[in-house]
Amino acid sequence: MAQPVHPDSVPCPPDRLIAWGRACLQAVGVDETDAASVARSLVQTNLWGIDSHGIARLPHYLNRITRGSIKARPQIAVTPTGPSTAQVDGDQGLGIVVSHRANRVAIALARTSGIGAVGVADSSHCGAVGLYARDAAREGLIGMAFTHSDKIAAPHGGHVPFLGTNPIAMAFPREGGEPVCLDMATTPIPWNRVMNARREGHPLPEDVAVDATGAPTTDAHAAAALRPLGGLEYGHKGYGLALVVELLCGPLNGNLWGPQIGPMYAELTRPRHIGAFFIVLDPMRFAGGPAFAATLEQIARSLAAQPGEVLMPGDPELAEERRRRAVGVPIEPGLRDEMRAWSERLKVPSPL
Amino acid sequence: MAQPVHPDSVPCPPDRLIAWGRACLQAVGVDETDAASVARSLVQTNLWGIDSHGIARLPHYLNRITRGSIKARPQIAVTPTGPSTAQVDGDQGLGIVVSHRANRVAIALARTSGIGAVGVADSSHCGAVGLYARDAAREGLIGMAFTHSDKIAAPHGGHVPFLGTNPIAMAFPREGGEPVCLDMATTPIPWNRVMNARREGHPLPEDVAVDATGAPTTDAHAAAALRPLGGLEYGHKGYGLALVVELLCGPLNGNLWGPQIGPMYAELTRPRHIGAFFIVLDPMRFAGGPAFAATLEQIARSLAAQPGEVLMPGDPELAEERRRRAVGVPIEPGLRDEMRAWSERLKVPSPL
Numbered sequence A, B: 001m002a003q004p005v006h007p008d009s010v011p012c013p014p015d016r017l018i019a020w021g022r023a024c025l026q027a028v029g030v031d032e033t034d035a036a037s038v039a040r041s042l043v044q045t046n047l048w049g050i051d052s053h054g055i056a057r058l059p060h061y062l063n064r065i066t067r068g069s070i071k072a073r074p075q076i077a078v079t080p081t082g083p084s085t086a087q088v089d090g091d092q093g094l095g096i097v098v099s100h101r102a103n104r105v106a107i108a109l110a111r112t113s114g115i116g117a118v119g120v121a122d123s124s125h126c127g128a129v130g131l132y133a134r135d136a137a138r139e140g141l142i143g144m145a146f147t148h149s150d151k152i153a154a155p156h157g158g159h160v161p162f163l164g165t166n167p168i169a170m171a172f173p174r175e176g177g178e179p180v181c182l183d184m185a186t187t188p189i190p191w192n193r194v195m196n197a198r199r200e201g202h203p204l205p206e207d208v209a210v211d212a213t214g215a216p217t218t219d220a221h222a223a224a225a226l227r228p229l230g231g232l233e234y235g236h237k238g239y240g241l242a243l244v245v246e247l248l249c250g251p252l253n254g255n256l257w258g259p260q261i262g263p264m265y266a267e268l269t270r271p272r273h274i275g276a277f278f279i280v281l282d283p284m285r286f287a288g289g290p291a292f293a294a295t296l297e298q299i300a301r302s303l304a305a306q307p308g309e310v311l312m313p314g315d316p317e318l319a320e321e322r323r324r325r326a327v328g329v330p331i332e333p334g335l336r337d338e339m340r341a342w343s344e345r346l347k348v349p350s351p352l
Helices: A014-027 A032-047 A055-067 A095-113 A130-138 A191-200 A231-249 A289-304 A315-327 A333-346 B014-027 B032-047 B055-067 B095-113 B130-138 B191-200 B231-249 B289-304 B315-327 B333-346
Strands: A010-012 A077-082 A085-089 A115-123 A142-147 A168-172 A180-184 A274-281 A329-331 B010-012 B077-082 B085-089 B115-123 B142-147 B168-172 B180-184 B274-281 B329-331
Touching: A010 A014, A014 A032, A014 A055, A014 A329, A014 A333, A032 A055, A032 A095, A032 A130, A032 A315, A032 A329, A055 A333, A077 A095, A085 A095, A095 A115, A095 A130, A095 A142, A095 A274, A115 A231, A115 B115, A130 A142, A130 A168, A130 A180, A142 A231, A168 A289, A168 B231, A180 B231, A231 A274, A231 B168, A231 B180, A231 B289, A289 B231, A329 A333, B010 B014, B014 B032, B014 B055, B014 B329, B014 B333, B032 B055, B032 B095, B032 B130, B032 B315, B032 B329, B055 B333, B077 B095, B085 B095, B095 B115, B095 B130, B095 B142, B095 B274, B115 B231, B130 B142, B130 B168, B130 B180, B142 B231, B168 B289, B231 B274, B329 B333
Parallel strands: A085 A115, B085 B115
Antiparallel strands: A010 A329, A077 A085, A115 A274, A142 A168, A142 A274, A168 A180, B010 B329, B077 B085, B115 B274, B142 B168, B142 B274, B168 B180
């Protein structure tokens, strides 16, 4: 689902943003291929309308690289651990670089043995997990991707942050079109919506946040934790999903978990030891495999014909991508300032 | 989470219920091993407090076996399709029998190659998916289980039923105790809560159901569809999860999907061609594997120490099991009548 956009944003052509991101990353020591991959991934995410995981995260990556908590040139190690599994050690590299690498391994394992599972240790923020799941689905496979983050969400029954927004992505090949991709946080809203509401003086929706005492609040300034998906009544489900993601990404790979994970925007010299997890499945190993993509298209048509307005997961992102490819990616004022400051610091021409 | 119990229920010792269920299944032609497995699985689910998937479903199974749409003695076929995958054809057998078999195959594949994925075709209602995920986790593995059902939930943006309550179970080994198990429908409430509310004249909770025109309703008699988890605002997430489960269980295995699936309690002579999907993962193939169960126990303690009352997924079921092992399984009046009728019909002594 497209996120709200700041009214004073100015549009920037995606190619110019990618070139800028690549140049900045190269300026802090990232090699050309990795720099291009990260810049493309971030701007692709902007095109989908998910600005929280787009080019706005680049200043954070640059910051951490220059402070030493993300390595510009990590020694990423892939250790096969069986016919269908591998462990990737990210060596505190850029999460997007490490995750693309791990996802490629999962794709290769799925081809040879039907399913591949790859865990990632010692990585960092990996951007939108939909990037990876969609990559697998574009090759006719079923992609699943998970990651975790520092504490933002209270567990169900509690009110102190413990888990991240721990997202889940699952993508499936669809005949004649882009993959169907569910890419969802396990909280109702992302934390950046709270930050935006603070800045712009908006109230929060009902039943998504609590204050420091645990009381429900719509006051963004008072919000101390997000509730999990499902809110007060059914939040045990969103909390359960977030915990499951935490277990797959954190403890299973020997990473930090929950409150152990350092904050994203503080302690910038401390590596975050964040994990991710990728499962890729080959539909051709199952009875419905040969017809799968066609059946999915049939289901999509059947859903589109329902009363109301029913979309497939990922359709809003694809519609937004078509729009933004024409009009450009909106860059909000705060980000514009950050981008100009980095341009100056790194002697890279500003795209704005 | 334990479900509401009818106030006029009477308790029955679990062993007596199991013996009755086994005898009834044998009386309609199911072999001794399968009959015992199904009866044990249903009563285990009652012990967890999930009465919607407990012994109350046995009359339904007996009904379909006697009408020919579930086979008492199916020829279940397991076809290996690669080092880590298999397809199981359930031959329209009892879903619990077929699913235990498929889950055992996934467990064996996980041991040999690190992860196993097994799809199930041509099966029937498989009971609580937590049964299978927990079985894997009790052996030190990570279990995932999915199934689908006939249409009950409206897709997000629509108001006509299209998908089932499509549940997800994931279970993890925990040191010194039973597995941690998330077992959740992708709707806020199950349909049987609507049926109970109709019978007992209670209103429904807010934001869980819509009437035939798509308007939100708390009137159980007017409810025509459930909303997905997340309700009006965030239901795209619950809908996305339900759809993902549908794709893994239905089209991937060549089964029926969504509105194609026959109703559970009607068209009793028509096989339902329902699927399921099992993924089992061996933690020992990942860097955190050796410490995994101990770390999970540490996380559980850390969560239990949070302000408020924070439980691990599956803890409420384990607490209910301890209670019900002592006081018995509550059998509500309607079920009691059904059980007595089947006892008489099959010449099996009633447990009540």
